[in-house]
Amino acid sequence: MAQEVRGVIAPGKDEPVRVETIVVPDPGPGEAVVQIQACGVCHTDLHYKQGGISDDFPFLLGHEAAGVVESVGEGVTDVAPGDFVILNWRAVCGQCRACLRGRPWYCFNTHNAKQKMTLTDGTELSPALGIGAFAEKTLVAAGQCTKVDPSVSPQVAGLLGCGVMAGIGAAINTGNVGRGDTVAVIGCGGVGDAAIAGSNLAGAARIIAVDIDDRKLEKARSMGATHTVNSRETDAVAAIRELTGGFGADVVIEAVGRPETYQQAFYARDLAGTVVLVGVPTPEMKLELPLLDVFGRGGALKSSWYGDCLPSRDFPMLIDLHLQGRLDLEAFVTETIELTDVEKAFERMHHGDVLRSVVVL
Ligand SMILES: NC(=O)c1ccc[n+]([C@@H]2O[C@H](COP(=O)([O-])OP(=O)(O)OC[C@H]3O[C@@H](n4cnc5c(N)ncnc54)[C@H](O)[C@@H]3O)[C@@H](O)[C@H]2O)c1
Ligand SMILES: [Zn+2]
Ligand SMILES: [Zn+2]
Secondary structure, three states, rough: OOOOEEEEOOOOOOOEEEEEEEEOOOOOOOOOEEEEEEEEOOHHHHHHHHOOOOOOOOOOOOEEEEEEEEEEOOOOHHHHHHHHEEOOOOOOOOOOHHHHOOOOHHHHOOOOOOOOOOOOOOOEEHHHHOOOOOOEEEEEEHHHHEEEOOOHHHHHHEEEHHHHHHHHHHHHHOOOOOOHHHHHHHHOOOHHHHHHHHHHHOOOOEEEEEEHOOOOHHHHHHHHEEEEEEEEOOOOHHHHOOOOOOOOEEEEEEOOOOOOHHHHHHEEEEEEEEEEEEEOOOOOOOOOOOOOHHHHOOOEEOOHHHHHOOHHHHHHHHHHHHHHHOOOOOHHHEEEEOOOHHHHHHHHHHOOOOEEEEEEE
């Protein structure tokens, strides 16, 4: 029997989000219904609402979530009802060319639930990142459920489902930050701060946080930044070079998703250094760089999709580190809110007032 639950939808481009009744089908083969306990508000949800990701409105928003598996469909063996899980947007297929080459974190054929959740009038919903977890329950592919230690609080566990994993992974997986490296992180929202925390975990010697908002810089320091730069007041590239012996950082992580900050990242790295783009640009953005500089500066220009994470490997490990007191996930939660507060949370995110607002159900 399909169930009716409350969920937050983005009805159309730039229209305010609202709570609606959502119809969640019973799980079919390979699917699971998860009772959501907490779901963080990520900037990507705002991109969806603004039409920056696709035009497939209405969206069922929310994708940084943890909860308990309620029911599973035929053939599901990895998770069972009652399991505490973090939802991921990388259910690896095991068969695509990336998986077959032993690089499942690039899986090119990740899957979601086959059945559609709908509004009560039958309108099909597009769940954000194939998840849709600003809802009391959601339908996902069973592979999107990653079991972790159930003693962790759902509010912090859910954060690993997107932004915090993307940031930590941008540093430790994509950027390959290691002991003694200098790192600069441009944009210190939830993703950038997670990149700072990840660089700290990996043993970086210097971690330079760059933002245009002093409140964000203060928070970044508490996350492990050793130096901060307000790029509204100071030239970011010059400041990063000055803090790295005049050379630039070994790894620069761009966590804003804009051409001008990418350009800063490009010129703020040392020769043969690495740029990691984890911020998500919008379709109209363009980048122009002298090709000779791309060649002459050497190194690696990388993008980081979801922190190149492998949920089954990385989620349980990071939750363990958190439970041991080695990774402060609580620090990312600015406030807990209700389903009805998502629009207000977008406002606060837009004004830079929060790192993460987390919907608790
Ligand atoms: N690659 C991925 O897999 C992935 C996953 C999650 C989120 N993201 C993306 O990461 C980006 C950051 O997400 P978030 O949730 O941290 O957003 P956020 O809005 O919380 O943080 C953005 C930060 O950038 C700062 N900023 C804005 N303009 C700046 C500028 N010109 N120079 C320096 N700092 C500037 C803001 O003050 C803010 O602190 C978004 O583009 C989001 O879509 C990517
Ligand atoms: Zn695959
Ligand atoms: Zn996200």
